[in-house]
Amino acid sequence: MPRNNQNIFGQNIFGQNLFGRILPRRSALHASHFAIFLLIVFSMGALAGAAAVPAANPNPFEAPAREFARRVAGNFPAGTRVGVEVRNRSALTADDVAAVRAVIVDELSARGLRVASAAADSADVTSSATVTLSENAEGYLWVAEIRESDRSSVMLAAVPRPSAAPVAESSGITLRSALVWSGPEHVFAAAAFSPAASSVPFVSWSSAAIGAPDLLLLVTDGITASVIDTQYTFRIALPPPGEAVRDAQGTLAWTAGALIASAYGQTCTLSVPLAASQPQCRADDETHPVPTTSASQIGSQRTELPAACGEARGELLATGTGDYTQPDSIRAYEMRSGAASPVSPALEFPGPVMSLQTTLSLQMATSPSQTTMASPAQRSPSAFAVVRNLAAGDDEVYEISLVCGR
Amino acid sequence: MRFRSSAAARTCGLGVAVLLVFVALPGAFTVSEASTRPHVGGTLRIEFRERVPTLDPRVRPDEAQAARAQELVDALVFDRLLRLDDHGDPAPALAVAWQSEDAGKRWRFQLRPGVQFSDGTSLTAEIAAAALAPEILPELGSGTHVDSIGQSSLSIESDDAMPDLPQQLATGRHFIFRVTEDGKSLVGTGPFVIDHWDSGALPQQDIFAANTRCWAGRPFVDRIAISLGVESQRIEADLEFGLTDAGELAPSEMRRAAEHSVRTWSSEPVDLFVLNFDSSRPAVQSERLREAISAAIDRSAIASVVLQHQAVPAGALLPQWISGYAFLFPAGAPLTSQNPSAAVKTPAPLVMVYDSQDAEARAVAERVIVDLRTAGIAAEAHPRPDAPSTPPPQADVRLLRVAIALPESRGALDLVLGALPVRPSAIAFTNAAGLDVEDPESLYSAERAALADFRIVPLAHATENWGLGATVRDWMAPRWGDLRLEDVWLDLPPAANPQ
Numbered sequence: 001m002p003r004n005n006q007n008i009f010g011q012n013i014f015g016q017n018l019f020g021r022i023l024p025r026r027s028a029l030h031a032s033h034f035a036i037f038l039l040i041v042f043s044m045g046a047l048a049g050a051a052a053v054p055a056a057n058p059n060p061f062e063a064p065a066r067e068f069a070r071r072v073a074g075n076f077p078a079g080t081r082v083g084v085e086v087r088n089r090s091a092l093t094a095d096d097v098a099a100v101r102a103v104i105v106d107e108l109s110a111r112g113l114r115v116a117s118a119a120a121d122s123a124d125v126t127s128s129a130t131v132t133l134s135e136n137a138e139g140y141l142w143v144a145e146i147r148e149s150d151r152s153s154v155m156l157a158a159v160p161r162p163s164a165a166p167v168a169e170s171s172g173i174t175l176r177s178a179l180v181w182s183g184p185e186h187v188f189a190a191a192a193f194s195p196a197a198s199s200v201p202f203v204s205w206s207s208a209a210i211g212a213p214d215l216l217l218l219v220t221d222g223i224t225a226s227v228i229d230t231q232y233t234f235r236i237a238l239p240p241p242g243e244a245v246r247d248a249q250g251t252l253a254w255t256a257g258a259l260i261a262s263a264y265g266q267t268c269t270l271s272v273p274l275a276a277s278q279p280q281c282r283a284d285d286e287t288h289p290v291p292t293t294s295a296s297q298i299g300s301q302r303t304e305l306p307a308a309c310g311e312a313r314g315e316l317l318a319t320g321t322g323d324y325t326q327p328d329s330i331r332a333y334e335m336r337s338g339a340a341s342p343v344s345p346a347l348e349f350p351g352p353v354m355s356l357q358t359t360l361s362l363q364m365a366t367s368p369s370q371t372t373m374a375s376p377a378q379r380s381p382s383a384f385a386v387v388r389n390l391a392a393g394d395d396e397v398y399e400i401s402l403v404c405g406r
Numbered sequence: 407m408r409f410r411s412s413a414a415a416r417t418c419g420l421g422v423a424v425l426l427v428f429v430a431l432p433g434a435f436t437v438s439e440a441s442t443r444p445h446v447g448g449t450l451r452i453e454f455r456e457r458v459p460t461l462d463p464r465v466r467p468d469e470a471q472a473a474r475a476q477e478l479v480d481a482l483v484f485d486r487l488l489r490l491d492d493h494g495d496p497a498p499a500l501a502v503a504w505q506s507e508d509a510g511k512r513w514r515f516q517l518r519p520g521v522q523f524s525d526g527t528s529l530t531a532e533i534a535a536a537a538l539a540p541e542i543l544p545e546l547g548s549g550t551h552v553d554s555i556g557q558s559s560l561s562i563e564s565d566d567a568m569p570d571l572p573q574q575l576a577t578g579r580h581f582i583f584r585v586t587e588d589g590k591s592l593v594g595t596g597p598f599v600i601d602h603w604d605s606g607a608l609p610q611q612d613i614f615a616a617n618t619r620c621w622a623g624r625p626f627v628d629r630i631a632i633s634l635g636v637e638s639q640r641i642e643a644d645l646e647f648g649l650t651d652a653g654e655l656a657p658s659e660m661r662r663a664a665e666h667s668v669r670t671w672s673s674e675p676v677d678l679f680v681l682n683f684d685s686s687r688p689a690v691q692s693e694r695l696r697e698a699i700s701a702a703i704d705r706s707a708i709a710s711v712v713l714q715h716q717a718v719p720a721g722a723l724l725p726q727w728i729s730g731y732a733f734l735f736p737a738g739a740p741l742t743s744q745n746p747s748a749a750v751k752t753p754a755p756l757v758m759v760y761d762s763q764d765a766e767a768r769a770v771a772e773r774v775i776v777d778l779r780t781a782g783i784a785a786e787a788h789p790r791p792d793a794p795s796t797p798p799p800q801a802d803v804r805l806l807r808v809a810i811a812l813p814e815s816r817g818a819l820d821l822v823l824g825a826l827p828v829r830p831s832a833i834a835f836t837n838a839a840g841l842d843v844e845d846p847e848s849l850y851s852a853e854r855a856a857l858a859d860f861r862i863v864p865l866a867h868a869t870e871n872w873g874l875g876a877t878v879r880d881w882m883a884p885r886w887g888d889l890r891l892e893d894v895w896l897d898l899p900p901a902a903n904p905q
Contacts, residue, residue, distance in 0.1 A: 393492030
């Protein structure tokens with residue numbers, strides 16, 4: 001059945017995850033947020049939802065490689081000596097190829113075949129499997145050319161591309177990124193979300209930060225929420241824009257007990273529980289035309305982080321100055337006399353950064369009556385970056401964190 | 407187009423001003439906007455090699471290159487029901503939702519509400535259905551019915567399953583238009599409107615203005631000035647001297663453009679050069695002869711010499727980047743283990759016909775003729791005459807150029823096979839049986855079957871090439887070569903860009 005068999009609200013729902021792929025966060029982020037989490041849990045009495053950190057899969061191709069090898073093995077009688085060669089015609093790295101080959105050889109051996117290397121004496125090996133790790137516009141395509149005595153055949157298998165997360169480090173400030181979501185839907189902005197937001201008038205940022213990759217996404221026609229552990233999802237439709245724009249931007253932020261979504265020249269307030277909230281929207285009054293001049297060495301997506309690396313230093317995260325056809329980067333800057341001085345190396349991304357927003361508004365808003373800001377040493381400021389992956393064509397959401405003084 | 411002036415201002419507007427009290431970020435608000443986001447204004451000057459006699463989507467030029475150019479220009483003025491996203495999957499355009507019924511024999515499309523044509527009239531299902539009428543678009547298939555359902559839905563029905571209909575409607579000339587009351591002109595919902603159109607001049611000089619009513623938002627440039635029918639050498643020179651902002655470049659001009667520091671953009675290899683034999687003609691009824699012809703052609707020389715490395719040799723219909731399995735069809739060496747040409751005799755020279763307006767097709771045809779003669783096969787190349795009144799020569803084989811403007815394997819194979827005047831029997835397998843799109847082995851088998859009897863002989867996959875001026879930003883053409891000029895903006899100095 002074709003993937004595009006049905007489409008609702010511009011989103012394929014047939015054979016495709018409506019909310020893209022939510023990915024496990026990096027454990028490096030979690031420890032620094034744990035103190036905040038404890039504070040919030042203590043002050044609010046009980047906020048459940050602290051999920052365990054999902055373990056990272058060291059070889060994302062383990063399962064497809066094993067399945068492919070099973071199919072290849074089915075072409076040979078048990079005990080056959082099979083020459084196996086693995087070729088790469090894709091963007092896979094040598095390490096990936098070696099890992100795939102190891103899995104294939106292991107599975108073929110487990111199926112009772114005697115695997116010979118490509119360098120083995122060809123006279124001794126009459127059966128062979130030449131596996132080519134290829135790719136097409138839709139993903140990886142693995143091809144096996146099977147030769148068994150006088151018979152030959154071809155097997156093909158489509159394998160989806162996994163995503164990668166870039167990291168940049170320096171001797172001073174280090175930027176780290178964790179890919180937390182990717183999918184075909186166009187994302188304006190991202191914010192952390194907890195299932196608690198649907199039932200209590202407070203929002204737990206930290207329950208998301210310690211491992212549950214729970215996200216709110218502002219998309220072209222509303223807000224989506226997805227909580228991977230509970231498969232809890234909902235979608236809130238926002239009013240259609242009064243005036244369509246091509247370079248539409250949007251923001252998501254929490255205030256006390258409410259989520260503020262801004263896009264298309266209007267700002268909407270959603271109270272908790274979000275799933276039952278009716279957005280209250282008003283037109284923005286403070287707007288400006290699209291910029292017509294270039295006068296800066298830093299890009300137009302910027303967000304401020306507090307003085308994370310010393311009391312006197314505030315950090316600004318900003319993108320590069322390329323256009324939307326180019327890979328982009330995020331770098332931390334220190335503001336001195338109105339000028340931005342870079343204080344970290346650039347963290348590279350596979351496409352333009354379309355949105356960059358601090359997550360700190362949520363921390364502040366968790367409980368306005370109580371102090372939830374940790375000391376700079378405890379705090380790990382972060383931001384969400386929405387990146388349009390030029391190679392994959394997907395939007396990706398990264399959590400960018402800033403680590404001081406290595 | 408409205409948005410807040412800076413990240414800081416946005417943050418304030420979102421109710422987190424209290425955060426700034428704690429943060430006290432000195433100087434953060436004095437940073438001015440930078441270049442990442444698009445700018446508005448200016449006139450984009452663009453030059454095409456092909457002429458486009460009419461923008462009327464109901465009129466389809468015979469030659470593939472002319473049809474392709476017309477589609478690219480039509481897309482400035484007209485929208486389709488669907489578009490292709492960056493993955494090549496159908497995405498909403500004038501339709502926001504769609505679903506199939508009755509095993510793909512019936513499709514329903516829900517129109518986007520509130521869409522206006524550039525003259526202010528509203529888009530209705532009746533207008534959309536009229537634009538997609540089978541008498542206008544026979545490629546939808548015989549026995550197809552397009553009907554409006556109320557004001558905002560339409561259905562497309564056929565006796566046969568139409569699994570690829572969304573892809574079909576997102577490509578080609580499936581544009582939605584409205585015929586004005588006087589019946590003399592068409593209006594669209596696209597990002598631009600025709601400001602000046604003169605198909606008589608050479609080169610054609612046409613002006614398109616931004617459509618402020620466009621449902622997707624006003625494009626960034628104020629105007630597009632298009633010159634059509636410009637020679638490739640002149641396009642390269644105009645780019646070099648800043649007389650145009652973007653221009654279509656022939657493969658032969660790409661090296662010169664690079665030498666002159668002209669920025670260039672190339673698609674993936676999408677243009678298939680292919681021989682299509684008319685096996686009803688006595689001269690080429692022999693499969694052995696067709697195999698000999700295929701084996702005699704030096705595809706590597708076509709890709710590297712004739713097409714100046716802006717192409718790759720093709721043994722398959724679909725290029726490697728679309729199918730992922732094209733390497734299983736060898737192209738660099740003779741396709742058979744033994745060259746049977748020595749044993750093949752032809753009673754008279756074979757007649758090969760190519761598009762007279764396509765300079766690359768002519769060069770490829772001449773190279774093929776040289777290879778055939780070298781192999782002892784007599785052959786002649788003739789251009790297809792320009793004038794419709796002149797009958798074309800009786801072709802034993804046609805050299806065709808097919809733009810594969812679709813990155814999805816199954817749809818692309820259907821597109822290629824559908825573009826061939828003489829199709830193999832395998833086409834029935836592909837269309838009627840309905841290949842499982844998730845099954846690459848079925849697709850591979852279908853393509854191998856289509857090539858098995860040598861009535862279709864792929865030669866090369868070539869890129870589409872553009873030269874870009876220094877001020878052009880966000881040239882976000884997809885890998886398969888469509889233009890998205892509504893997203894392009896010009897990075898002009900403030901004096902040249904009053905807004």
